[in-house]
Amino acid sequence: MEKMKEQEKNPRVAYGLALLALARADRNVVALDADLCGSTQSVQIEKNLPGQYFEMGIGEANMVSAAAGLALCGKTPFVHTFAVFATGRPFDQIRQGVCLPNLNVKIVGSSAGLSDFGDGATHQSFEDMALMSVLPNMTVLAPVDAVEVAKAVQAAARIEGPVYIRLNRNDLPVLTDDSTPFEIGKPLVLAEGSDAAICVNGVTAGMGLAARETLSGQGIGVRVVNFSTIKPLDGEAVRAALSGVRALVTAEEHSVIGGLGAAVAECLSKTPLPTARIGIADRYGQSAHNYEELLEHYGLTAGAIAEAVKELL
Amino acid sequence: MDKDRQDFLREKARKVRLGIIDALGIGNRGHLGGSMSCADIVAVLYFYKMRHSPEKRGDPDRDRFIMSKGHSVLAQYAALAEAGYFGKELLAATKSLGSLLQGHPERHTPGIEANTGSLGQGLSVGVGMALAGRMDKRDYRVYVLVGDGELAEGQIWEAAMAAGHYALSNLTVIVDMNGVQAMGRTRDRYAIGSIPGRFAAFGWKTFEIDGHDVADIAETLDKAADVRGCPTAIVARTVKGKGVYFAENTHTYHNNLLTAEDREKAIASVTAM
Numbered sequence A: 001m002e003k004m005k006e007q008e009k010n011p012r013v014a015y016g017l018a019l020l021a022l023a024r025a026d027r028n029v030v031a032l033d034a035d036l037c038g039s040t041q042s043v044q045i046e047k048n049l050p051g052q053y054f055e056m057g058i059g060e061a062n063m064v065s066a067a068a069g070l071a072l073c074g075k076t077p078f079v080h081t082f083a084v085f086a087t088g089r090p091f092d093q094i095r096q097g098v099c100l101p102n103l104n105v106k107i108v109g110s111s112a113g114l115s116d117f118g119d120g121a122t123h124q125s126f127e128d129m130a131l132m133s134v135l136p137n138m139t140v141l142a143p144v145d146a147v148e149v150a151k152a153v154q155a156a157a158r159i160e161g162p163v164y165i166r167l168n169r170n171d172l173p174v175l176t177d178d179s180t181p182f183e184i185g186k187p188l189v190l191a192e193g194s195d196a197a198i199c200v201n202g203v204t205a206g207m208g209l210a211a212r213e214t215l216s217g218q219g220i221g222v223r224v225v226n227f228s229t230i231k232p233l234d235g236e237a238v239r240a241a242l243s244g245v246r247a248l249v250t251a252e253e254h255s256v257i258g259g260l261g262a263a264v265a266e267c268l269s270k271t272p273l274p275t276a277r278i279g280i281a282d283r284y285g286q287s288a289h290n291y292e293e294l295l296e297h298y299g300l301t302a303g304a305i306a307e308a309v310k311e312l313l
Numbered sequence B: 001m002d003k004d005r006q007d008f009l010r011e012k013a014r015k016v017r018l019g020i021i022d023a024l025g026i027g028n029r030g031h032l033g034g035s036m037s038c039a040d041i042v043a044v045l046y047f048y049k050m051r052h053s054p055e056k057r058g059d060p061d062r063d064r065f066i067m068s069k070g071h072s073v074l075a076q077y078a079a080l081a082e083a084g085y086f087g088k089e090l091l092a093a094t095k096s097l098g099s100l101l102q103g104h105p106e107r108h109t110p111g112i113e114a115n116t117g118s119l120g121q122g123l124s125v126g127v128g129m130a131l132a133g134r135m136d137k138r139d140y141r142v143y144v145l146v147g148d149g150e151l152a153e154g155q156i157w158e159a160a161m162a163a164g165h166y167a168l169s170n171l172t173v174i175v176d177m178n179g180v181q182a183m184g185r186t187r188d189r190y191a192i193g194s195i196p197g198r199f200a201a202f203g204w205k206t207f208e209i210d211g212h213d214v215a216d217i218a219e220t221l222d223k224a225a226d227v228r229g230c231p232t233a234i235v236a237r238t239v240k241g242k243g244v245y246f247a248e249n250t251h252t253y254h255n256n257l258l259t260a261e262d263r264e265k266a267i268a269s270v271t272a273m
């Protein structure tokens, strides 16, 4: 029982099970992987539905273009590898062969952000959301917990076109449940407050909620708003979710360039608020023996978020 | 192949070449050389080998053709117009603003199966299509035309490996080995050694043909379709600019314009072939 609970916290495990359910229901759903299926959990398809799994070897460019070919023949391919390799190496293949013709290919970037803490800068990804967001036709999702991961997989399958899903490698607190709404393009208020808002996604959601706790003890009311969608964002819905506050902090496990902070700022460009953007400050990662230590080193902590809110107010 | 059939295919190839000249227009830059070098191959595919029809564009059992060397799409446009996928009058509007016929293949054009143009990607798309065909137990074949200069793209060899691994006998690549790339002769600019040897090393059965002999092209495509257990590569010796005498064997007309006078000379040259 305890073991099961642990598994539910893990976005990768949740992802593999959600993809398996999807692929069982629709035999046109296929999985491709570049020799990382154990880590990305597309191994669930290889193990249980081997006819719907294609091992593509360690060749990401060919994998993405082959997925385009499968989509052109009516399949719904889910393409897997680490986020850094899923978006950077085959960027041109995604641009030319998937997004330009608006093909039904889903790119799943696993071990995003700093979450592959041990492997260092080469395996960490702070650019993936920026790279995918700039492409016309692409939908970019960054689910906040294991529950949302499953919903994101189903939502991606309902979209007839390219989708990028960003996944964390490590256990994340479960902040939503089956009844929580999940709608692409709409932010979700996780906790109310009227002085400031903290915009979060993925691992920063837990930090935002902790910062809110701290600040409420100091008489500051903070709203925490989750952005599982980076693109396309419903500008009206974003402005509604952020209305009434005096300051804004965005927090993301991604470069401050081209990610959540940028997307929110674009929505508020005509009605700007004093804003602080917390994220990776235009630099590369490095190895560490544990995730928390690394997040702290790069300034992604509840304390840093709380400080930023106080500075703005 | 009997003489009538050969004459029929040669006439189709001539129409493809004249269509290329139409699509190029007067005074617009366009990829004449590589389109002419593959004109006979494209004609034999569309008018002899492939199972396809403009009336049944969405037929899941149709054979697929991917012009991986996307800049040579003028040859494909000409063949598609000749086959009735769209009116021949559209050819003259190629690359004009808002035209259905873009500078490189896009899927919204009737008969175009995949977006290509960023070189090296088409063979991988063909791998995906061939995998889908096998998965669905359909007997369609996938043909991918690549350039010899294009073979410098590493992704070609990733795709060659994948097709070998999956033993995709429903996939045939045709190399338009015209020996010339944008900046000069391939052997001088970026020599890549034995092309058949390279494909063979990845587990492909290879054929070498005269890419301007319609009978040789047709008979080899038939042989390739009978191969079981591995993908097939047809390496076609061709002449860049074939049929337009002043554009033959030179990179000058890789992407160049025709003056009104050149155009008349080109038409006369193709007509006299």
Ligand SMILES: [Mg+2]
Binding pocket: B147, B148, B149, B150, B176, B177, B178, B179, B180, B181, B186
């Ligand atoms: Mg060439």
